[in-house]
Amino acid sequence: MHQRFIAPGAYVQGAGVLESAGEEFATLDADRAYVLGGETALSTVEDEVVTGLDAAETEVGAITSEVGMCTHAVIDEQTERVRKTDADLVVGVGGGVAMDVATAVAHRTDTLLAVVPTIASTDAPTSTVAVVYDEAGNFQEVLHRDRNPELVLVDTAVVADAPARFLAHGMGDAMATHFEAQAVAASGGKTDAGGRSAFAAVDIAERAYRRVEDHGPDALAAVERNAVTPAVERIVEANTLLSGLGFESAGTAGAHAVQTGLTNVGVREPHGLLVAFGTIVELLVQDRDPEVLEAALEVVFDVGLDVTLDEIGVTDDDLARVGELACEHGMGQEPVDPSPERVADAVRTADELVCRRRDRPRRND
Structure with missing residues (x-):
């Protein structure tokens, strides 16, 4: 298996970038768009x-504003509408759900794809990936477009006007990318790009985490006042571009496996929040050095992603099933061979660490 690195055709980011969207859309040379x-x-x-x-x-x-879930039924409906419209360009606008639906529909209809994220809560916008759920919100499968978006337009002024929690959720995704990239590279697993982890992607994934570590709190402070600062630009790029390139060409593993397990026992909390918790679980499963674990916990707390099992409605009785589901959906990418029981114990321990850490002073206190 060879290394494989894939990326969008163009990624354009900045405050007010939508004011010059015509120049970017013109590069696609499309005749008709479905938004x-x-x-x-x-x-x-x-x-x-x-x-x-x-x-x-x-x-x-x-134009349709009826996209609220990424299910097979929604994908089928939107695909039919695009075909009736005879569009050759699909434009997905919004957060992760809109990106996923647009990606799946563009693949089905063999159209061009442009995405316009209005929040930076996931790393979906740059990728070929569409995550499909059932009507109850349970994970079903991952679909792949045959190529990345032709254009990604991120207006950071729009992102900064959104609630700050969305930016924090994206940081959860970004921090997970680093540790999962390390895991997949060590295990020799296959990435979403269809190959072995690219060295460049592993490096990019680490940079995403370091951006969150260094600039996350400052970026959150800025967007609380709807401000666009260099820290905001760095974090939006980390959440969207760096994490997107990193996860797709370096691989996903334990953190997302835990998120899937939690989702499929009924948790309906934001993706990035669960993935951040899953990162702590992943590090425990790997038996990483205490200083690595402590640093990751510090980041989780610094950007407000700390959460307990009680807060997300998970009981001890759920954990055996969470462990089983995690092992079915990505734990095999880890450099260790964890059992469902080991994963369940790591979930319990992560919960205890979060509870204990809340009783300690934060870094800036």
Whole structure:
């Protein structure tokens, strides 16, 4: 198995970038666009997206704000609408759900794909990946488009206007990318890009984590006041581009496996929050050095991602099933061979560490 590194055609980020969206859309040379997203996201940037498409002389065939989940039924419905519209470009606007649906639909219809994230809560925008859930919110499968988005447009002024918790959730995804990349590289596992971990991707994944460690709290302080600072730009890039390139071409493992386990026992908390908790579990499963574990816990607390099992509604009786599900959905990418029991014990221990850490002073206290 060879290394494989994949990436979007273009990634454009900055405050006010949607004001020049026409120049970016024009590079795609599309005739007709189908725009999809959530109601909140489209209410925020629909005018700028439509203006940009008009400037690029790309007709807007249809706009839908009815995308609230990424299920097979939603993908089927949106695929049919794109075909009826005869669009050759799908534009996904919003958060992770909109990105996933747009990616799956663009693959089904063999159209171009542009994504316009309005929050930086996941690393989905740059990838080929669409995560599909059932109507109850349980994980079902991961679908892959045959190529990355042709264009990713991230207006950091829009991101900074969103609630700060979304940026924090993206940091949970970004920190997990580093430790999962290390795990997959050590185990020789296969990545979402379809090959062995690329050295560059592993390095990029580490940079994503270091950005969160160094700039996360400052970025959160800025977006609490709807401000765009260099720290915000660095964290948005870490959450979206660095983490996206890192997870796809370096691999996912234990942190996301735990998130899947928690989701499929009924937890409906944000992805990044669960992945951050899953990162602590992953480090315990690996029996990493105490200083590595402590540093990761410090980051989790610094950006407000600390959570306990009680707070997310998980009982001790659920943990055996969480361990089983995690081992079915990614723990095999770890450089150790954990049993469901070992994973369940690591979940218990992570919960205890969070509880104990709350009783200690924070770094800046």
